[in-house]
Amino acid sequence: MDSFGDYLQEIGRVPLLTDQEEIYCSRQIQAWLQYVGGPEAAPAQVRRRGRRAKERLMAGNLRLVVSVCKKKMGNGLELQDMVQEGSLGLSRAAEKFDATRGYKFSTYAYWWIRQGLNRAISQQSRTIRIPSNRRELLSKIKQVSSRLTLQHGDQPTLQQISDHLAITVEEITKTLADDQRTRCCSLDAATTEGGRSLLDRIAAPGEEPEVTDMEEAVQAALGRLNKQDAQIIRMRFFEGHTLAEIGRSMSISREWVRRLETRALINLRIQLRISPALISL
Structure with missing residues (x-):
C-alpha cells in the first residue's frame, strides 16, 4: 500500500460499531487507562484488551475524521495533513469517551477531531516550501505513521517508522525538522512586550481541555x-521577562534576544513534533 488513496480505501472497508460494541470498547479502555497505579501497572490482559478496544473504536470512526477534514479543506493544509491531525x-476522544453518559462516540469524537483540526490550521499554515523529494519522504512518513x-x-x-521505511532515524528526524521549520507562523511570530503566554502561542484559543497535557509536553x-x-523560553514565557530584561541578564542586545527567541521557538516546536510519540500535540 503506497498511497494516501489506498489508506482511505482501507479505512472505508472497516465496519461501523454498534452501540453495544461502543459500550464494550469504552469499558475496556477505561479499565486499562484508569487502572489503580496507572495504565502500565495494569495486568497484561487488561492492557491488551484496552489497546485492542481503542484500536477498534478508532478504526470504526476514521471515516468520520475524513468527513470532517473534507469540510475544512482550503484552509492551508493538505487533506493528508488534516487527516493526520484529526x-x-x-x-x-477514544481515551476519554464514557459510554455510560448515553451519547454515541461519533458525537463526542466530532468535537475532539474538530478541535485538533482548528489548532493545526491556525498553527501550521505553510509559509515556506521544502524540496519535492523531502515532501515525498514526509508523505511516506505520515502514511506509515497513520497506519x-x-x-x-x-x-x-x-x-518503528524507521524500521518500516528502511531509512535511518536521523533521516526521519531531519525530514520532520525541515517540515516544522516551514510551519512556524504561530510560534515564532513577534510577541508584544505585554505578550501572550507560550501556551497561547501553541494552543488555539478556546482549547482549555488540552492545556494541562500541553503544559506537560512543553516541559x-x-x-x-x-x-x-x-x-x-522559560524567562520569556514562564517568568514574564521582557526582551530587554533578558538581554541585560545575558549581556546581549534586545534584538539578539529576539533572534534567539525565534530560534528557540522553532526548536521547541520541532521537539514537540518529534518527541517519542511522533505526532504529539
Whole structure:
C-alpha cells in the first residue's frame, strides 16, 4: 500500500460499531487507562484488551475524521495533513469517551477531531516550501505513521517508522525538522512586550481541555533543548521577562534576544513534533 488513496480505501472497508460494541470498547479502555497505579501497572490482559478496544473504536470512526477534514479543506493544509491531525483528536476522544453518559462516540469524537483540526490550521499554515523529494519522504512518513497508529492505537516511535521505511532515524528526524521549520507562523511570530503566554502561542484559543497535557509536553520538550534556548523560553514565557530584561541578564542586545527567541521557538516546536510519540500535540 503506497498511497494516501489506498489508506482511505482501507479505512472505508472497516465496519461501523454498534452501540453495544461502543459500550464494550469504552469499558475496556477505561479499565486499562484508569487502572489503580496507572495504565502500565495494569495486568497484561487488561492492557491488551484496552489497546485492542481503542484500536477498534478508532478504526470504526476514521471515516468520520475524513468527513470532517473534507469540510475544512482550503484552509492551508493538505487533506493528508488534516487527516493526520484529526486522527490524533480521535485517539484522544477514544481515551476519554464514557459510554455510560448515553451519547454515541461519533458525537463526542466530532468535537475532539474538530478541535485538533482548528489548532493545526491556525498553527501550521505553510509559509515556506521544502524540496519535492523531502515532501515525498514526509508523505511516506505520515502514511506509515497513520497506519501504525491505526494498527496499535497509539502513535509510533521514530524507530518503528524507521524500521518500516528502511531509512535511518536521523533521516526521519531531519525530514520532520525541515517540515516544522516551514510551519512556524504561530510560534515564532513577534510577541508584544505585554505578550501572550507560550501556551497561547501553541494552543488555539478556546482549547482549555488540552492545556494541562500541553503544559506537560512543553516541559518535557524544554528538557531536550540546549541550555540557552530553554533559558530564553522559560524567562520569556514562564517568568514574564521582557526582551530587554533578558538581554541585560545575558549581556546581549534586545534584538539578539529576539533572534534567539525565534530560534528557540522553532526548536521547541520541532521537539514537540518529534518527541517519542511522533505526532504529539
